[in-house]
Amino acid sequence: MPSVSPLPVEVVDLFCGIGGLSYGLSLAGLDVVSGYDLDKTCAYAYERNTGAKFFFQDISKLEADEVLRQYSAEGIRILAGCAPCQPFSSYAFKNKEKDASKYDLLYEFGRIIKEVKPHVVTMENVPQIAAFREKDVLGDFVNLLESQGYRVNVSVVYCPDYGIPQTRKRLVLLASRLGDITLLPPTNKPEEYVTTADVIGKLPALMAGEADPSDPLHRAKALSPLNQERMRLTPYGGSWKDWPKELQLECHKKASGQTFGSVYGRMRWDKPAPTMTTQCTGWGNGRFGHPEQNRAITPREAALIQTFPASYRFFVNEDAVSITTASRYIGNAVPPRLGEIIGMSIVNHLKEINL
Structure with missing residues (x-):
């Protein structure tokens, strides 16, 4: 240079x-x-x-x-x-x-x-x-x-x-x-906007609670059985507003809760992702659901959306990755x-x- x-x-x-x-x-x-x-x-x-x-x-x-x-x-x-x-x-x-x-x-x-x-x-x-x-x-x-x-x-x-x-x-x-x-x-x-598909579309598929054995940062948080059912019923680009009434949270049934339309939402492949936050690997914290897979995004996906290269090292020992700590690092950056x-x-x- x-x-x-x-x-x-x-x-x-x-x-x-x-x-x-x-x-x-x-x-x-x-x-x-x-x-x-x-x-x-x-x-x-x-x-x-x-x-x-x-x-x-x-x-x-x-x-x-x-x-x-x-x-x-x-x-x-x-x-x-x-x-x-x-x-x-x-x-x-x-x-x-x-x-x-x-x-x-x-x-x-x-x-x-x-x-x-x-x-x-x-x-x-x-x-x-x-x-x-x-x-x-x-x-x-x-x-x-x-x-x-x-x-x-x-x-x-x-x-x-x-x-x-x-x-x-x-x-x-x-x-x-x-x-x-x-x-x-x-x-x-x-x-010419870079989309979600451009940066994370080719990563290995995961289920909630699983980790990619070749990439410790590509690890998804587990979901409770109830949230697994909710996610299964969340359509592409949708959110909690698409769930049956019996699965909706009480807070979302109130007038104040109606304004939080993106929480428990899925991203779209064809658009840029939402803003990455320190809690972006938690599905209930925003539109942080994977576009297709029934899970929240992983720290690796959040890092790529933040434009960190795949070679960027976040931990001395990446085999002992803390999803919470990784999310804080990436969201604050x-x-x-x-x-x-x-x-x-x-x-x-x-x-x-x-x-």
């Missing part, structure tokens, strides 16, 4: 998790040197797949000098930070028990930016952050960046437009002290393909200003 710049171009990734963003940025040709996260169980996957150093660190206690030591003395500093999105999600708007410390993490990211003064900043989060009612978190963040001399670009990305096979929407912020910076235009037209698009946008920006 040709050099991005004659100068070192180095990335530090805050809230790095298992490395979805870092991995994608590296695919674009950026040199990811380190990642920080408060979940130390992410260390193996992060270091194994990105080649960068993982630091177990509370970002609210991270000092600027520590971050600056990660960069070369003379080079272009890129700082990435995807603060946990749960407090800004649609669910959080309905939930009155919010954890204020989590949305304050974006202010901590701003503090580090102000002290480190990276040349380029990128932040990815849920679009609802722009309408967060508790504080104008995004507005405060943009104002801080502009006060420090950054040109800021904010885009709401529909992931299928960039070859990601899920209907996830994400807010992507790019900021530069070097000049104007923009996100690449969409790479896929609607007729930035899709690597989105990371690559962000990285390519930064590379184009540096080329445009001849750096």
Whole structure:
């Protein structure tokens, strides 16, 4: 891969998790040197797949000098930070028990930016952050960046437009002290969207509770006899609304339950999958039923939908895979393909200003 710049171009990734963003940025040709996260169980996957150093660190206690030591003395500093999105999600708007410390993490990211003064900043989060009612978190963040001399670009990305096979929407912020910076235009037209069939259609068939002996991540959760019957009666693309009344849950018979039409649903082969969450391998948590097989999707299927390559390693010992842990890792991650698009946008920006 040709050099991005004659100068070192180095990335530090805050809230790095298992490395979805870092991995994608590296695919674009950026040199990811380190990642920080408060979940130390992410260390193996992060270091194994990105080649960068993982630091177990509370970002609210991270000092600027520590971050600056990660960069070369003379080079272009890129700082990435995807603060946990749960407090800004649609669910959080309905939930009155919010954890204020989590949305304050974006202010901590701003503090580090102000002290480190990276040349380029990128932040990815849920679009609802722009309408967060508790504080104008995004507005405060943009104002801080502009006060420090950054040109800021904010885009709401529909992931299928960039070859990601899920209907996830994400807010992507790019900021530069070097000049104007923009996100690449969409790479896929609607007729070119990557579908569920494109990414998981050829995997070995499984029953609920079974695992593929050649791929420990391709393991499906078991279903109770009652849920097996419910799934058997769920048509292609359907949900609990297609069940006989005697099989429906009491909560779904109430007016409030009618709004959750996708839970206990099946995906469709011919469309992108729904947004992968930390509970995407549980059938009752969304439209996470396999299009044809009577089971929920597996961590392997979720990882492929998130655009992790099949070679990506999540555990030291993949013969002892925890479906719950794998789902959390995968659902919390930035899709690597989105990371690559962000990285390519930064590379184009540096080329445009001849750096």
